[in-house]
Amino acid sequence: MKITHKKYPNHNLATENERGENLIIDFIFSSILGALGVVFYFYIIDDYQYITFKIKLTAFLVYLAVRFCYYLLFESIYSRTPGKFETQTKVVDKNGNKPNVFQVIIRSLSRFMSVLSGLSDDERAIHDMTSNTFVVYDEHLKKIKFKKLLNVLFSLSIAAIAIYFLLKLLN
Numbered sequence: 569m570k571i572t573h574k575k576y577p578n579h580n581l582a583t584e585n586e587r588g589e590n591l592i593i594d595f596i597f598s599s600i601l602g603a604l605g606v607v608f609y610f611y612i613i614d615d616y617q618y619i620t621f622k623i624k625l626t627a628f629l630v631y632l633a634v635r636f637c638y639y640l641l642f643e644s645i646y647s648r649t650p651g652k653f654e655t656q657t658k659v660v661d662k663n664g665n666k667p668n669v670f671q672v673i674i675r676s677l678s679r680f681m682s683v684l685s686g687l688s689d690d691e692r693a694i695h696d697m698t699s700n701t702f703v704v705y706d707e708h709l710k711k712i713k714f715k716k717l718l719n720v721l722f723s724l725s726i727a728a729i730a731i732y733f734l735l736k737l738l739n
Contacts, residue, residue: 579664581691582703586655590703593651596718598638600725602631607729632680639676644669652703653712659701667701675699 582590606627642649647658647666659675661667667675678698696702 579660579702580704580706582655582657582705586657586705587693587703589655590649590651590657593654593714593718594639594649596722597650597714598635599631600721601638602634603725603729605630605634607732636676636680639679640672643667643672643675648709650712650714650718653710654714655705656707656709656711657703657705658709660704662700662702664704667699671699671701675701 609627609630639649643659646653647660652658659667659672661671675695675698679695681694692702
């Protein structure tokens, strides 16, 4: 994805660096929540000594569902995710307004197919194009720093998961 501001001159599109930072922050946050959702899923299974393929598939679907809900809720309510709060960017429709819920649903679903968007010459990612939305920079948006919180959350999550599985092994 190469941001030139030539294809969409009416939008102050977020730069590649801002998009990359959004991706990293949101991927880590949503993955931590997804992993916690999977741990909770395993917690409600009484005997997971022999984890079948069906259980693994269900756990993966729980992980994806939690990540989907993360993006859906943040972008429906705020037009921003924690990554976008950090970079002062937001999601807008073609007129610069907050996208409607249908657009956010399409955007959230197609986000999982957007892995190769970075290789595209278009100024928007696949999930932007399918939902007819844009990620724009707005210097007037309040910047909320999530990096320190992200480091603490990541460390605590890893420790909690390790302790959980260690305790299960000891029982």
